[in-house]
Amino acid sequence: MITIDVDMNKCQHYGQCVFEAPSVFKLNNDDKLEFTATADDSERSNVEAAIDVCPMQAITIVE
Amino acid sequence: MSHPVVIVGASMGGLRMAEALRRFGYTGAITVIGDEPYAPYNRPPLSKEVLAETVSHEAVAFEQRDSTADVNWMFGTRVQATDLEHAVVTDVNGDVHPYSALVVATGLRSKRLTVPNGELRGRHAVRTLDDAIALRRELVPGARVVIVGAGFIGCEVAATARKLGCDVTIVAPGTHPMQRPLGTELAAEMQRRHEAQGVTFRMKTAVTDLVGTLAVDGVALDDGTTIPCDVLVEAIGSHDNTEWLEGNDLDLATGVRTTNDLRAVKSTGEVWDNVFVIGDLARFPNPIFDNECRRIEHWNIPTETAKRAAQVFTGNAQGDFRPIPSFWTDQYDNHLLAYGVLSLADEVKLIDGEISGDCVFGYYRDGDMVGVCGIGMRSVVQRYRANFV
Numbered sequence: 001m002i003t004i005d006v007d008m009n010k011c012q013h014y015g016q017c018v019f020e021a022p023s024v025f026k027l028n029n030d031d032k033l034e035f036t037a038t039a040d041d042s043e044r045s046n047v048e049a050a051i052d053v054c055p056m057q058a059i060t061i062v063e
Numbered sequence: 064m065s066h067p068v069v070i071v072g073a074s075m076g077g078l079r080m081a082e083a084l085r086r087f088g089y090t091g092a093i094t095v096i097g098d099e100p101y102a103p104y105n106r107p108p109l110s111k112e113v114l115a116e117t118v119s120h121e122a123v124a125f126e127q128r129d130s131t132a133d134v135n136w137m138f139g140t141r142v143q144a145t146d147l148e149h150a151v152v153t154d155v156n157g158d159v160h161p162y163s164a165l166v167v168a169t170g171l172r173s174k175r176l177t178v179p180n181g182e183l184r185g186r187h188a189v190r191t192l193d194d195a196i197a198l199r200r201e202l203v204p205g206a207r208v209v210i211v212g213a214g215f216i217g218c219e220v221a222a223t224a225r226k227l228g229c230d231v232t233i234v235a236p237g238t239h240p241m242q243r244p245l246g247t248e249l250a251a252e253m254q255r256r257h258e259a260q261g262v263t264f265r266m267k268t269a270v271t272d273l274v275g276t277l278a279v280d281g282v283a284l285d286d287g288t289t290i291p292c293d294v295l296v297e298a299i300g301s302h303d304n305t306e307w308l309e310g311n312d313l314d315l316a317t318g319v320r321t322t323n324d325l326r327a328v329k330s331t332g333e334v335w336d337n338v339f340v341i342g343d344l345a346r347f348p349n350p351i352f353d354n355e356c357r358r359i360e361h362w363n364i365p366t367e368t369a370k371r372a373a374q375v376f377t378g379n380a381q382g383d384f385r386p387i388p389s390f391w392t393d394q395y396d397n398h399l400l401a402y403g404v405l406s407l408a409d410e411v412k413l414i415d416g417e418i419s420g421d422c423v424f425g426y427y428r429d430g431d432m433v434g435v436c437g438i439g440m441r442s443v444v445q446r447y448r449a450n451f452v
């Protein structure tokens with residue numbers, strides 16, 4: 001399992017992460033980010049891709 | 064042993080390239096040579112949130128991943144020249160680095176004003192961490208800040224300087240700020256929003272002279288007026304860092320021309336199999352739009368081009384390279400997000416929301432959508448993104 005953290009003070013809800021790891025990140029009906037705090041190891045590379053595209057560099061994988 | 068992959072430029076493009084080479088299975092040596100004294104860091108916050116607070120390397124540094132721990136990082140080392148025929152680069156110390164593949168990731172530097180009295184102190188640019196550290200010190204409440212240039216970076220610095228209590232005037236040649244990418248209507252609206260925050264615009268004017276004894280205390284304009292100035296910010300565009308590539312028969316007209324696979328092209332049309340160009344400098348054709356070679360100076364491009372170049376190098380590339388250009392900008396509470404190449408449009412129209420509030424504009428060329436840009440309204444903007452997939 002991996003644990004995912006998004007710094008909500010940084011996140012501007014751009015939703016770029018959604019395209020890289022749709023099973024972890026989504027924008028809700030109010031256009032706000034929602035994400036699952038844990039994911040299967042197989043999601044690691046998708047979450048790393050989400051980290052790379054996040055304009056605010058708000059996402060981290062907590063080791 | 065074969066020579067390392069040598070990446071020149073240790074910013075986002077160089078970092079993402081080293082990471083992508085590892086991700087796609089390259090296990091050989093990698094050397095990254097960069098002239099800045101810092102490990103790779105993120106530029107966008109330097110005109111935005113970080114400039115509003117404390118500027119430090121820590122605040123903007125990219126995380127160093129385990130996969131690149133064995134990379135030979137050479138910071139503070141400028142590359143002077145390269146000889147592609149002999150597959151070597153030479154650094155400023157005269158050291159010669161042979162390579163198996165070369166990655167060009169040297170990006171851009173700020174263009175500066177060429178005006179009389181240019182030696183006066185108080186002039187700033189915003190490209191590097193050191194630029195931002197120097198500028199941050201001057202952005203004190205009441206400081207009279209004159210920003211030359213009304214592109215994204217100029218406008219972001221204006222918003223940040225207002226937040227910090229400075230007096231802000233923007234001087235630029237166009238009609239409205241950010242007009243070329245955004246189109247007249249949205250650009251005029253952004254100008255109104257800046258004016259509502261207290262920014263003064265002197266559009267359709269140019270700086271002719273700097274006034275002052277030791278430091279700048281005024282800026283003379285071509286309409287005959289002089290405006291007071293404590294801090295001069297020059298945000299008038301950029302030059303390519305490609306001098307070190309000269310003498311190799313590359314097409315350096317703007318950026319470096321490449322194939323769709325990001326391999327550098329000779330002026331004869333021949334392709335260098337082991338020379339890749341990524342990031343702001345890559346001038347590549349993107350079949351989403353047409354066959355034209357274009358550079359895209361947006362933040363998502365270093366990552367996209369690095370990934371592609373690494374896939375090509377390791378034999379993992381499939382199909383055409385079709386990255387969706389994307390940019391954002393934050394100015395006060397206005398958070399703009401765009402996809403596509405807005406400047407290609409011959410028609411721009413409001414497609415959702417209201418111009419005075421959250422809104423979405425569509426950008427069309429010959430009736431086909433080439434871009435979308437919204438203030439807020441993320442799910443609408445993202446729905447249109449599907450047009451480019």
Ligand SMILES: Cc1cc2nc3c(=O)[nH]c(=O)nc-3n(C[C@H](O)[C@H](O)[C@H](O)COP(=O)(O)OP(=O)(O)OC[C@H]3O[C@@H](n4cnc5c(N)ncnc54)[C@H](O)[C@@H]3O)c2cc1C
Nearest residue numbers: 072074076098106107142169170171304342343361362390
């Ligand atoms: C202030 C600012 C705000 C921005 N905001 C946004 C934004 O909101 N949204 C967006 O989409 N984009 C934004 N951008 C653009 C984005 O940051 C760039 O597209 C991105 O940095 C390009 O990365 P790069 O690696 O190609 O080039 P660069 O980041 O320019 O890196 C090139 C590196 O190579 C080094 N170098 C140059 N010549 C040599 C040499 N001869 N030898 C060795 N090293 C050399 C340079 O010093 C530099 O470290 C912004 C840029 C700036 C400056």
Ligand code: SF4
Nearest residue numbers: 011012014015017054
């Ligand atoms: S990409 Fe980053 S800023 Fe955008 S919604 Fe995801 S975490 Fe937030």
